[in-house]
Amino acid sequence: MEIFKFSLLALLPFLLLADVAWATGDDMRTFIVHVQPHENHELETADDRTAWYKSFLPQDGRLLHVYHHVASGFAARLSPRELDEVSAMPGFVSAIPDQTYTLQTTHTPQFLGMNVQQGVWNDTSERGAGVIIGLLDTGIFPEHPSFSDHGMPPPPVKWKGRCDFNGSVCNNKLIGARDFTAANGTSGTPSRVPPVDDAGHGTHTASTAAGAVVPGAQALGQAMGVAAGMATRAHVAMYKVCLETDCAGSDILAGVDAAVADGCDIISMSIGGPSVPFHQDPIAIGTFGAIEKGVFVSMAAGNSGPNARSLSNEAPWMLTVAASTMDRSIRATVRLGNGLYFHGESAYQPKDSAAVFYPLVYSGASGKPFAEYCVNGSLDGLDVKGKIVLCEFGLIPTIFKGAVVQSAGGAGMILMNQFPQGYDTLAEAHVLPVSHVDYAAGSAIKSYINSTANPTAQIYFRGTVLGTSPAPSIVFFSSRGPSHQNPGILKPDITGPGVNVLAAWPFQVGPPSAPALPGPTFNIISGTSMSTPHLSGIAAFIKSKHPDWSPSAIKSAIMTTADIDDRSGIPLLDEQHSPANIFATGAGHVNPEKAANPGLVYDIAPGNYIGYLCGMYTSQEVSVIASRPVNCSAITVIPDRMLNYPSISVIFPAASNSTMPVIVRRVVKNVGEVQSSYYAAVDMPESSVPVVVYPDRLEFTEANQEKSFVVLVWPRQSDTRVVQGALRWVSETHTVRSPISVTFV
Ligand SMILES: *[C@@H]1O[C@H](CO)[C@@H](O)[C@H](O)[C@H]1NC(C)=O
Ligand SMILES: *[C@@H]1O[C@H](CO)[C@@H](O)[C@H](O)[C@H]1NC(C)=O
Ligand SMILES: *[C@@H]1O[C@H](CO)[C@@H](O)[C@H](O)[C@H]1NC(C)=O
Ligand SMILES: *[C@@H]1O[C@H](CO)[C@@H](O)[C@H](O)[C@H]1NC(C)=O
Ligand SMILES: *[C@@H]1O[C@H](CO)[C@@H](O)[C@H](O)[C@H]1NC(C)=O
DSSP, rough: OOOOOHHHHHHHHHHHHHHHHHHHHHHOOEEEEEEEEOOTOOOOOHHHHHHHHHHHHSGGGEEEEEEEEOOSSSEEEEOOHHHHHHHHHEEEEEEEEEEEEEEOOHHHHHHHTTOTTTGGOOGGGGGTTEEEEEEEEEEBOOTTTTEEEGTTTOOOOOOOOOOOOSSTOOSSSEEEEOOSTTTTTOTOOOOOOOOOOOSSSHHHHHHHHHHHEEEEETTTEEEEEEEEESTTTHHHHHHEOOOETTTEHHHHHHHHHHHHHHHSSSSEEOOOOOOOOOOOOHHHHHHHHHTTTTOEEEEOSOOOOSTOOOOOOOOOEEEEEEEEEOOOEEEEEEETSOEEEEEEOOOOTTTOOOSOEEEEEEGGGGGOGGGGGGTTTTTTTTTTTTTTEEESSOOSHHHHHHHHHHHTTOOOHHHHHHHHGGOOHHHHHHSSOOOEEEHHHHHEEEEEEEESSSOOEEEEEEEESSSSSSSSOOOTTOOOOSSOTTTTTTOOEEEEEEEEEEEESOOOSSSSSOOOSSSSSEEEEEHHHHHHHHHHHHHHHHHHHHOOOOHHHHHHHHHHTBBBBBBSBBBBOOOSSSSHHHHHHTTOOOOOHHHHHSSOOOOOHHHHHHHHHHTSSSSHHHHHHHHOOOOOOGGOOOOOOSSSSSSEEEETTTOOOOOEEEEEEEEEOSSSSEEEEEEEEEEEEETTTEEESSSEEEOOOOOTOOEEEEEEEOOOOSSSSSSEEEEEOOOOOEEEEEEEEEEEO
16 A cells, blocks of 8 residues: 555656657547537437537547536547547537546544544444445455445435446445446446455445444554444445556546535545646546535545645645644654664554564665665665664655565664654554654664764564544654645645544454454555545534535535644644744644534635636636536636635735735534524734724624624735634634734745
8 A cells, every 4th residue: 555655756757658658659649628609509408418428429438427517528549640530529528638646545433522422523323324435446355344235224315336356345334336437437337347356445435434443453463442424324425446556537437426426414524636727627527517416525635745736635615624633643653772762653553562672773874866765676685684774764665665665674674764754653564574764763763873883773673552642643654734636725724633533444454364354354554645534524413413504614614623732732833843834734733523514614605716717717617626617717816715615715926015904704503502603812922913803792683693804914024934823703602713814925
């Protein structure tokens, strides 16, 4: 399982070369073709539509997917000459070459305050009851007890989906299962291939979102406890769109199309890709169609942190989910020959690994290319037999490094962070004794190796430790804002648990020699892939409590109630243990209990997104996103900062010498006590930009009553290019908090 995308960077030059070859050859390539019928061209049925799509193509066989619900068009394999012909036909709007997206890869319910004994989460019968979560992923292992339907009612009558596993594998928990990976999922001619999960990722995310309660969960004997999804009563539908770690944009769009048609309430995608304009992004296009039909969309922010502007999935109609740590460590401690010791982590903790000292070697000292990363072949010819090898984080997945050390005869591996990973360590199912240590520890170990003729070390295992700190903190790999496509919308939106998450897995993990404990199989993995289904399940819980809330109201509830402090009461930290900024945390760490009762919500009608999109794109580009003709000259443009978003981003252009304030308008709806009174509090750093809210009091006398206000932000150049703070609306019972970011470009 590759959870980090380092290899993708190495592949990029190759992909560019492939592009050039295509333009000159006769090779077939997959395109998503967007088309729009003329007004007098009636397409009444799905068959009419399919027939019309086929009329664009030279031969039937080329059609991979037809889109009916969230896009107007189809995916097909075309040669360059055929593409020219298709482009010339009436109704053609655009053709986008298919892109590859990648996956962004229990203790969590308790960590999130969802104690079975107390608070709103105590009523297990309500946790997501009646709500359907559709996951687009690698498939599912349906026999896992996390998908048992014990005590589950049948799906709501609106459910129209199907299950392509044979026999009675689906049940009232797993209600839908289909495969859309292109060769198998041709729409129109149902192939009914079961969406078997060969990778494990889809089984893990589905059980995180809505898995049943399974006592005695563990991976390699660690993280023992009760496994439960966030919404234990929600139904699950799996749409397989990924093979291993790769997911084609055309398959994803087909999966979203089906999930919306089937009646899913929530779409959960732990998938990320390149940042491209929304009208060229099948995920943005498909999810816009979903949101228009009232479907909530939860998306991974990506694993490309900690660099700025590394986000994917930036559209304002998505919930963009960052990842953070929990207060659990699966401890593997390194002791050096000089007596110094350092705590690290590993999920594989062999009992027979006697605490003996082994010779210690730093592979990077050899000077061989990439030996410090312990990539395949880099240890050849080095004397590492029977030694513990110090390897550095990066280039390849860490479990692979362990395998390289093992096949070179190494006794164990100390995996050290480089500077960007800071203090964060991962507990993974390694194949030999390993301790993943932070950058400071790794640097000290390196100096020790350099300081002595015969360096030695031991790794000893301490099991699962709870109550570690800081927690939560933003993890290094969590992608950061500001948004590339639109800095006027703050992204990410929220963070949730995404480090060392235990959830269902189709098969045993760790080395083949590890004793298989009885009971179902689980795995501990990390990624924004893991935080995303947490938020999907929490959205399902809120939806079951408030069935009439729109996707944007649910999103507002999640964002405005988020925690901005960690468990010890200090502001959330990042991987360097510095205060994390809003481009890392979004609104903060999700607080499910508070999110179910936010007091006020910032709602957005789907039509408002059209005005917003017209501020960014041409009519034709907006038409592709909306899957219908849009004339931007005939509608009111909504500047990005005026979209009724639950956070605020103001950008002052560099050239402007204006001393006038920027005006941001917002509308809040009362979903709390009927009679309630809120006052505005502005938290901005001392002597930074002046921010004023008018009016600064809001009185509500009715349920669902709406009140508008404006926020005035004055430009005041300071040393800092970015100033961040918050607006809070405070009543006796609620605090409704919106982060504010002010940027001088
Ligand atoms: C659930 O929590 C509520 C609020 O804390 C409490 O009043 C109620 O008694 C709890 N119910 C159960 C079954 O524990
Ligand atoms: C489904 O069909 C395959 C192939 O016929 C068979 O091997 C498998 O056992 C079947 N599974 C179930 C659950 O019936
Ligand atoms: C199609 O399904 C078959 C049988 O399950 C599988 O072996 C094959 O890899 C699938 N191909 C694609 C592209 O999904
Ligand atoms: C190891 O020691 C040598 C000589 O003392 C020094 O030049 C080198 O930079 C050191 N390397 C590391 C990795 O500390
Ligand atoms: C778009 O709307 C404008 C203003 O209403 C109108 O003048 C123009 O003809 C419209 N364009 C199209 C292509 O309908």
